[in-house]
Amino acid sequence: MLPIVTATGREACSQAALIADPIDDETAAGLAQVFKALGDPVRLRLVSLIGARQGGEVCVCDLTSAFDLTQPTISHHLKILRAAGLIDSERRGTWVYYRLVPAALERMATLLSVATG
Amino acid sequence: MLPIVTATGREACSQAALIADPIDDETAAGLAQVFKALGDPVRLRLVSLIGARQGGEVCVCDLTSAFDLTQPTISHHLKILRAAGLIDSERRGTWVYYRLVPAALERMATLLSVATG
DNA sequence: GCTTTCTATAGATATCTGTCAATACAGTTC
DNA sequence: GAACTGTATTGACAGATATCTATAGAAAGC
Numbered sequence: 001m002l003p004i005v006t007a008t009g010r011e012a013c014s015q016a017a018l019i020a021d022p023i024d025d026e027t028a029a030g031l032a033q034v035f036k037a038l039g040d041p042v043r044l045r046l047v048s049l050i051g052a053r054q055g056g057e058v059c060v061c062d063l064t065s066a067f068d069l070t071q072p073t074i075s076h077h078l079k080i081l082r083a084a085g086l087i088d089s090e091r092r093g094t095w096v097y098y099r100l101v102p103a104a105l106e107r108m109a110t111l112l113s114v115a116t117g
Numbered sequence: 118m119l120p121i122v123t124a125t126g127r128e129a130c131s132q133a134a135l136i137a138d139p140i141d142d143e144t145a146a147g148l149a150q151v152f153k154a155l156g157d158p159v160r161l162r163l164v165s166l167i168g169a170r171q172g173g174e175v176c177v178c179d180l181t182s183a184f185d186l187t188q189p190t191i192s193h194h195l196k197i198l199r200a201a202g203l204i205d206s207e208r209r210g211t212w213v214y215y216r217l218v219p220a221a222l223e224r225m226a227t228l229l230s231v232a233t234g
Numbered sequence: 235g236c237t238t239t240c241t242a243t244a245g246a247t248a249t250c251t252g253t254c255a256a257t258a259c260a261g262t263t264c
Numbered sequence: 265g266a267a268c269t270g271t272a273t274t275g276a277c278a279g280a281t282a283t284c285t286a287t288a289g290a291a292a293g294c
Contacts, residue, residue, distance in 0.1 A: 018222075019164070023165045032157050036153070040153070044145045051136025052138050069284095072242075075241065076242090076243095078241095079243095094292065106229070109226045113223065114219040177271060189253085208271090210260095210262075211270050
């Protein structure tokens with residue numbers, strides 16, 4: 001752990017940590033949307049299922065079958081995760097495949113990382 | 118970045134990443150509570166304000182005055198953050214001081230970190 | 235084109251959540 | 265102990281959200 005300390009002790013990070021400086025309303029609203037997307041057990045499991053899958057892609061049908069919920073409900077959750085920029089989708093034929101957006105997850109990880117603050 | 122790769126490629130991490138293996142319902146519910154706590158602009162700003170403060174402690178009165186919200190509302194948000202284990206509080210005289218729980222933030226950061234998965 | 239399969243959208247509804255006003259509780263000071 | 269200050273709790277309510285059923289849209293096969 002070798003944080004580069006500057007005058008104010010934090011400008012060395014291009015991705016500012018949450019605790020580096022008080023964030024403003026707009027920033028908070030944007031970040032909150034992403035955390036809120038992660039703040040549901042079903043959506044967390046969706047992210048987990050997609051991320052754990054070899055190849056990184058999962059068909060909606062496989063996701064739906066992993067839950068005791070209806071297909072529209074899963075579709076709804078996927079939409080929220082996609083709006084948050086956490087996942088991406090691609091249609092191939094009849095099927096739609098979802099995959100993670102690693103950069104988005106990393107960004108949130110960095111934000112929460114105390115060490116880099 | 119030097120992940121220790123094992124047979125399954127992930128057991129080297131004591132704190133499993135979200136994408137290492139599909140998480141179960143209970144785990145998801147617990148983690149979702151923490152992410153949900155972070156999924157509100159006011160609470161994100163509270164965490165940010167507390168974390169950015171020199172000394173790591175902030176009095177409720179200082180937090181309240183930073184928002185255009187009533188004192189009970191701020192108290193409500195602080196309670197949610199505390200229930201999620203993200204912050205801690207201590208009463209000293211009339212005042213109550215809040216501080217971050219770095220381990221809790223780090224834990225969530227690790228979970229989201231794709232590299233360590 | 236018709237049917238079938240897979241996915242998304244629309245509408246309805248019960249529950250959850252963020253906010254406030256009012257009040258209670260805790261500690262200090264007089 | 266009475267008054268005052270700082271913080272938490274309660275109760276109420278508008279708005280958001282998770283879920284379902286029903287339906288629409290998209291692609292493939294007949």
